[in-house]
Amino acid sequence: MRKLGCIRFAAIAQKALRNKQSGAIRGTSLPRTSREPLEQVSSETELRASDAALMARMVQRDEAALEALYDRYAGLLSSVLNRILRDTQAAEEILQDIFYQLWRTASQFDASRGSLPGWLMVIARNRAISRLRHHNPAAGEELFENTLVLLPMSLESAITQKELMGRVKGAMEALPKEQRAAVELAYFEGLTHSEIAERTGDPLGTVKTRLRTALETLKRAMHP
Amino acid sequence: MNGHPTREEDFDLYALGALEGDEKAAIGNHVATCSSCAEKLAEARGRLALLALAVPAVTPSPSVTTRLMNQVRSEKQGATRAPAVSPVPDTTGGLFGRWWAAVLVPVGFALALASFVLWTQNRRLDQQLAVLHEDMQREQQQLQSAREVADLINARDTMIVPLAPQPGMPKGSAHVMYNAKMGMLMYEGQLEPNPANKSYQLWIVPTQGNPISAGVFNAASTETDHFLMKLPPGIAPKAFAVTLEPAGGRPAPTGPMVLVGAAS
Numbered sequence: 324m325r326k327l328g329c330i331r332f333a334a335i336a337q338k339a340l341r342n343k344q345s346g347a348i349r350g351t352s353l354p355r356t357s358r359e360p361l362e363q364v365s366s367e368t369e370l371r372a373s374d375a376a377l378m379a380r381m382v383q384r385d386e387a388a389l390e391a392l393y394d395r396y397a398g399l400l401s402s403v404l405n406r407i408l409r410d411t412q413a414a415e416e417i418l419q420d421i422f423y424q425l426w427r428t429a430s431q432f433d434a435s436r437g438s439l440p441g442w443l444m445v446i447a448r449n450r451a452i453s454r455l456r457h458h459n460p461a462a463g464e465e466l467f468e469n470t471l472v473l474l475p476m477s478l479e480s481a482i483t484q485k486e487l488m489g490r491v492k493g494a495m496e497a498l499p500k501e502q503r504a505a506v507e508l509a510y511f512e513g514l515t516h517s518e519i520a521e522r523t524g525d526p527l528g529t530v531k532t533r534l535r536t537a538l539e540t541l542k543r544a545m546h547p
Numbered sequence: 548m549n550g551h552p553t554r555e556e557d558f559d560l561y562a563l564g565a566l567e568g569d570e571k572a573a574i575g576n577h578v579a580t581c582s583s584c585a586e587k588l589a590e591a592r593g594r595l596a597l598l599a600l601a602v603p604a605v606t607p608s609p610s611v612t613t614r615l616m617n618q619v620r621s622e623k624q625g626a627t628r629a630p631a632v633s634p635v636p637d638t639t640g641g642l643f644g645r646w647w648a649a650v651l652v653p654v655g656f657a658l659a660l661a662s663f664v665l666w667t668q669n670r671r672l673d674q675q676l677a678v679l680h681e682d683m684q685r686e687q688q689q690l691q692s693a694r695e696v697a698d699l700i701n702a703r704d705t706m707i708v709p710l711a712p713q714p715g716m717p718k719g720s721a722h723v724m725y726n727a728k729m730g731m732l733m734y735e736g737q738l739e740p741n742p743a744n745k746s747y748q749l750w751i752v753p754t755q756g757n758p759i760s761a762g763v764f765n766a767a768s769t770e771t772d773h774f775l776m777k778l779p780p781g782i783a784p785k786a787f788a789v790t791l792e793p794a795g796g797r798p799a800p801t802g803p804m805v806l807v808g809a810a811s
Contacts, residue, residue: 372770386619393612398697401607403599415611422615427622437589444596452564471589472596482707482722482735485700488600495601510598515567538559542594 374439381429389426396440397422399478400447407451407511417450441472452513487545494544502537505530551584552577558584558591604701606693609686696775699724699731708787710736710806716791717741719766721806723749723787730780735773738766738805741791747805748796751778752786761787763796784810 372380372391380388397418404414421443432439478484495503508514508522516534520527552558552574560566561574578585699705705726712718721736734749741747746765750758762776789806 386616397607398604399599402602402605405605406602415607418607419611419615423618426619441593441596444599445592471585472592473589474593482724485707485724491597491600509563509565513564516565517567534565535556538556545594545597
C-alpha cells in the first residue's frame, strides 16, 4: 500500500483503518514488555486486487475499484504534481481530473500495452508541465492515447515502491550537481536542451553532454 | 533519420522532451514506423516516470477523494435521473361551490404541500449534514494514518526485512517494513490460506527478551495481505517471523514457523 505513494501509503492507512473499524482484523495483546499500552492502528488482512482486475471492475462501474486505484497511486501522482507546480490547489485539480478521466475511459485500458502507473505518471507530468508553461492542457491528452509506457517493475507493492524510491533518490543525489540540475530542469520544468542552456548560461554542447551522461548514470543505477 | 537512433540515450532524451527541431522530428518519425524502437521508447518513458519517486512525498488532501467520488456519483445519477416531479394539480375548481372555498381550499392545500416539502428538505439536509460530519471525521482519521504511513516509508532508518518460507510449511513470501524509533511496522505478503481453525501471527524477535506479537491475520488465496501496527518505540529486532497459531493468535508463539527473516 503506495502508493504508497507515497502513494499507496495513504491507501494502506485508510484501508487498515476501515478494517479496524469493521473489526475484520484482530490484533493480539502484546506481552507486557513495556508500560506503554499498545495502540493497534490496524490488524486485519487487507485484500488487494491487481491493477488490471481493478480496471476491469471500473468498466463495470464499480466505484470501490476507483477508490482502490486512487488509494494506490494518488500519493505518487500528488508528489510529482506538487513538485512540478508548487501549487497544491492546481496539483489537486489535475489529480482529480486524471482519476475522473480514468473512470470515464477505463474501457479503453489495455494492460498488454503498458503499465497503468507508468501511464498515470507520464500523463501527470505532461499535464503539470503544460499547465506550468501555460500550454493548452487538453491538447493531445487522451489518457490511453497511443503512448506505450513500460515500467521495469510493478509498483503495486508498497515495499517495491519504498525500495525503488530509495534507489532513485540515491541515484539522483549521487549525480554531480550540474548534471542533477540539468535533469531537474528537463524533468520537472519541461525545458529543452537550448532552454536549459539559456537558463543556466552554459554552452548548448555542455548541457547536452551533461544531460546525456546523467541519463546514462541514472539508467545504470536503476537497473544494476 | 534513415536508421535506428545510434545511442540508447536518444530515447531517454526524446521521452524527456529535451530534444528539439530535427533531432526530435527524426526520432518521432522513426519510432512511428519501427516497432523495436517504439518499444525502446516505451521503456525509456517508464524509466523516466520513475524519477517521480525521487521527489518528497506529498499526501493529497482527503477532500480530493470526496470531490472525485461526488463527481463520479453525479455522473451516474445523471445517467439514470428520473423525470421531474409533476406539477401540483389545479384544485381551484371549488369544492363547496362558494367563492371563499374556492380560495381557501387551494391555499390550505398549497400551505400543507409547502410544509411537507420544507419538512422533507429539512430532513434531507439533516441527513446530509450527518453524512458530511461523518465523512469529515473519517477523512481526518485517514489523513492522520496516511501521514504515519508516509513517515514510515520515508524515514531513512526504516528497515525492510524479507521473510523467507520455511521447508515443509505453507508457501509464500512477505516483507516487513519496521522503524524502531517510530514504533511502526507494516507487513505485506502472500501466504497460502490458513486452515479454518488457525491464524497466522507475526512476531518481532527482539535482541533481548521473548518474541512480541505484531498482529494476527488470516490469509486469503491469491491476495496480498497488508497491515500496519503501532508498537512501543525502541524495540530492537533480531528477526521477524510468522507462525501458524490457533485461531485468534497466542500471547507467545506455540506453532510452527512459516516465514522468517533476520533483521540486518
